[in-house]
Amino acid sequence: MPSFAPRNTLRARGLRHEATLSEKRLWLYLNKQQRLGFKFSRQIPIGPYFSDFVCRDAKLVIEVDGDSHDLTGAYDERRDAFLRNQGYRVLRFLNEDVRDHLDGVLQEIDAALGERL
Template sequence: MTGEPPLVPPPAGGRGLGGGPARPFKQRATLRAKALRNSSTTPEQLLWQCLKGRKLGQKFSRQMPVGPYFADFLCRELKFIIELDGTSHDQNVHRDIQRDAYCRSLGFQILRISNDDVMTNLEGVVSHIKAILAQAHPQPLPPAGGE
């Protein structure tokens, strides 16, 4: 040993051993996501019981940040978002259009379901989601060998 400090990985937002400029730490919106999960509506809770634990064959997360927005339910692998719409969405139609356009520009497919449908026809909603998931597939990988 020559007395040099041991090599250790750089901190998340630090300069590390390369001596380059510090990268600012990009804080995830975890506090906001947690607050949204803790204040979920009854329709969100009911649908979550059907989606969690890969019950439909895919991993879903709830209240996940997608850029400046939060997806009610997100399947990262399929780039699939489920949004539940209640009465508040009737007043924010323009915002929903902007949000959908943003998410689609990132390659996400979005399914909007009304809270009323979840409350009155949960089985039908789940069947509809299953049908869509059966048709969905992740983005194809490029051919092997770089061709």
Template sequence: MSEKPSRSRRKPGVTMRARQFRSAGNQAEALLWTELKARRLNGFKFVRQFPVGPYFADFLCREAKLVVELDGSQHAGSAHDERRDAFLNAAGYSVLRFWSVDMLRDRQEVLASIVEALEGRLAENTDAPDMNYKMAFRRGRGRP
């Protein structure tokens, strides 16, 4: 008996790897996912550990082309993250990064910043101690 060819457009193994990332998440990611799933944040739909090229976005809103990343201290000054952000920006995604500890301590501020990015109210790149935002060409709900 022969196997049916896959109808998926994804490379073999990508879905399994995304599932592994989702199950290996940390407390901060679990808390943020609780706030983002099922369109709970202003009606925007997010997916978790979604493949974009060779990378996986922690959280992705396809409609707004926004990637939200929660990072631990091992990401401080990461050249890999810089390359990753450049790739995502070139693909048309804005990238919003927070420290995981900020999600645990200041959840409402993190969520407010995400809403600002989703609605196009973050109008320029930001590099602050608690947040990093790299805007792509397009942002928000269809706004240039």
């Protein structure tokens, strides 16, 4: 169940405002073109974690990792385990992948969505 507590709304708003260029670029494609008919949202709380992009219908989470994620391996593993336990599949891409290989990133997202049909 989504959590719409005022502090979550404010935090999500702040995270959207602070999005990296790669997150903004990917959002243009996820938001404008519903991928295979699936709708995405961004900076959505799932339990104690905020996810960059979420498709609730396909139970798919997409994370775009950059420099700030270099030292967070254990945190990401706990977070991914929690999300998998909630039934979500997690896809992770580096900022550079979104910047330099967007077509490949979108193909991987579409393949994951196709598996959820």
